Amino acid sequence: MIHSTDQRATNQASNDVTSDMAKFSVGQVIHNTLLDYRGVIIDVDQQFRGTHGAAHGSSTSVPETTSSGGPWYHVLVDGTSDWAYVAERNLEPDTEGGPIDHPDVIDYFEKITASGYSPHRSSVN
Numbered sequence: 001m002i003h004s005t006d007q008r009a010t011n012q013a014s015n016d017v018t019s020d021m022a023k024f025s026v027g028q029v030i031h032n033t034l035l036d037y038r039g040v041i042i043d044v045d046q047q048f049r050g051t052h053g054a055a056h057g058s059s060t061s062v063p064e065t066t067s068s069g070g071p072w073y074h075v076l077v078d079g080t081s082d083w084a085y086v087a088e089r090n091l092e093p094d095t096e097g098g099p100i101d102h103p104d105v106i107d108y109f110e111k112i113t114a115s116g117y118s119p120h121r122s123s124v125n
Contacts, residue, residue: 021046022071022088027109027117029094030075032086039084040100040117042108043074076102 022044024030029040070088077084078100099105099112109117 024071024073024088024091024093025116027115027119029100029116030073030091031094031096032075032084032090033092034090035084037084038078038094038096038100039075040078040102040105040109041073041075042083042104045072045074045085076100076104076108078102 024041024044026041026044029038031038073086073088073091075084075086076082079102081103083104100117105117108119110120111118
């Protein structure tokens with residue numbers, strides 16, 4: 001599901017949290033295998049906790065399942081001003097390389113490195 005940035009989630013408290021259960025981490029550049037786009041992870045949600053249509057307010061689609069058992073990720077979508085909420089099973093590490101073209105990258109990250117983007121120091125608790 002893709003949303004415009006004006007519907008972006010305001011709770012970013014877990015941006016700096018990486019779990020042993022999560023395959024991907026904040027700042028990592030990924031590829032969505034289902035919808036074929038690149039993006040960068042801005043938040044890891046260990047379990048989808050919404051209800052039908054409740055993923056970040058006025059969604060137009062419902063995640064495939066709410067019991068996937070795996071983490072979900074908030075992703076800035078490359079080449080757009082959109083963001084997505086994606087199940088881990090639909091992601092793989094990016095092999096294309098290069099930066100993500102999204103207007104909000106600067107709001108979340110300080111710089112890009114060989115391993116991905118580095119979050120702003122002020123956003124780390």
